[in-house]
Amino acid sequence: MSITGALSNALSGLNVTSRGVETVSNNIANALTEGYARRELEISSRSLGSEGQGVRVVDINRMIDMALVGDRRIADAVTGDRQTRAAFFQDLGDQLGDTGSGSLLGRIAAFESTLLAASSRPESTARLQNVFDAADALAKGLNAASDAVQAARQDADADIATQVEQLNTTLVRVKELNARITEVRTTGRDSSALEDERQMLVDSLSSIVPIREVQRENGQIALFTTEGTALLDGYAAQFGFSAKPVVTAQMSLGSGTLSGLTLNGRPIAVTDDGGMLGQGSLTAAFAVRDILAPAEQDRLDALARDLIRRIDAADPPPAGSAGLFTDGGAEFLATNEAGLAGRIALNASVDPTAGGRLTRLRDGANASAEGASGNATLLNALVSTLDAREAAASGPYAGKFSFSGLAAEAVSSVSTALIAADQETSFAAARSDELRVLELADGVDTDHELSQLLLLERSYAANAKVITACDKLITYLLEM
Structure with a gap:
């Protein structure tokens, strides 16, 4: 090998070593950086004809297992879906309570x-006041539960x-x-930084x-969903949706009062099991708005209706009156049952602050007119009608329940869904x-990187010795 060939080889080795040191330094410096993928140099020999011309850097590779990343992304989507649903039932369960006085x-x-x-x-005014306060609290409890459901739909x-x-x-x-x-x-x-x-x-x-x-x-x-819907393939998909400032119990996707989702201007169905988008937090948000929350509202409305029906059976109002x-x-x-739980209220006729008695x-x-003070017939009838087991x-209730049993069924369904x-x-x-x-196990291992740094140091020293030897030979030739 000629002196110039040896010098060229050594210089190429120094260049590759320099790039290697830079890569190792970046790896160590970004060991805790979110989204950083460990880099490794891809090196190959350089030759001209049959004669070696040193080494060269082919590429800087990001060391990442894309199959593992893909599986983790799908797991993240399922987690987002489940967390959204659990949060809905948790908030509703907190509003309904368990068995405490405020539940x-x-x-x-x-x-x-x-x-x-x-x-x-x-004849006791104090006890009648207690009945009024408890009835008013019950109506307001149903209102609050209904408001929580509609707030969840709005959110x-x-x-x-x-x-x-x-x-x-x-x-x-x-x-x-x-x-x-x-x-x-x-x-x-x-392009590694851009790829990160x-x-x-x-x-x-x-x-x-x-x-x-998918690599191109x-x-x-x-980018595609797991169901095959193209999100990005040369062009970026455009999703469309119009939020509503207020969502009420009467509003639904089927009636057209709530917005659906469009993809590139075309409506797409978002079903409870994911449909074209698969299961993620977006699908779960649609499920809360259009399936889960309306189902719980139906339960509450049926409970409010059952309360009105039972009380009216014991104390029938005149036609056209409440x-x-x-x-x-x-x-x-x-x-007009939809949203009844949010509207149910005591009759002003029994409210002293509203002119009632x-x-x-x-x-x-x-x-x-005021009846006999000792007549407990209606009060006994109210107790009996609430305790009666009826359909x-x-x-969505199957079987016959007392009113408290029906309420327990509604609360139990939320608790079961939450669990x-x-x-x-x-x-x-x-x-x-x-x-x-x-995935992180494929990340930066500082011990490995430091050992690589030692190898690069040796490589640098070896190439430097070759250059030193070449320098001495050239000097010797010039002195002849």
Whole structure:
């Protein structure tokens, strides 16, 4: 080998070593940086004809297992779905309570006990006041539970709009990074930092919809849902959604009063099992707004209707008039049950602060004159009708229940759904965490990087000695 050939080889070795030291330094410096993928140099020999010409850096590779990343992204989507559902049932369960005095069941028990106490002394104004307070608290408890359901639907509607905006914005940003990465690669520069940024953007979408990443030419990627819906493949998909400022019990997707989802201007169905988008937090938000919350509202409305029906059976109001419990102050009509739990209220005729009389609790909500103070007939009838086991007039209830039993069934359904949702959330989160740990295992190992640094130091020293030897030979030749 000639002196110039040896010198060229050594210089190429120094250049590769320098790039290696830079790569190792970046790895160590970014060991704790979120989204950073460990880099390794890809090196090959350089030759001219049959003669070696040193080494060269072919590429800087990001060491990442994309199959593992894909599985983790799907796990993130399932976790986002389960967490959204669990949060809904948790909030509703907190509003309904368990069996304490402020819970729905506690309010029903208080109403029944005050009726029983008043029936033993119907002449007692204090006991009639207790009945009024308990009945009013029961109506307000149903109102609060209904308000919680509709607030959950309102929040879900707003959350859908936020997630759709994030989807659109991020997909456009990924498309821009695709173009930038291609530009950088074609000029022979390192695109690893841009690829890290792109991966973090895709990860930010993985809890919204389950994403599969497909490699394209020149470092570009395409994104699809697990159900095959194209999110990004040359062009970015455009999702459409219109949030509503107010969501009420009467509003629904089927009636057209709530917005659905569009993809590139075409409506797409978002079903409870995911449909075209798969299961993620976006699907779960639609499920809360259009399936889960309306189902719980139906239960509450059926409970409110059952209360009105039972009380009216014991104290029948005149035609066209409301009984002890009203639909927002008016007579309840079976055709207007949607949202009844949010409107149910005590009749003003028994409210002293509204010009009513407490004695109407004993004599009848529509009694025109005060009856005998010792007459407990109506109070006993109210106790009996609440305790009677009857089938509910509406709602998803099967069997016959007392009024408190019907309420317990409604509360139990929420508790059961919450337990199931919590279990599914825990399982999904554990799977996501485990995959994340496996993913991090491929990250930067500082001990390994430091050992690589020692090898690079030796390589640098060896190449430096070759250059020193070449320098001495050239000097010797010049001195001849």
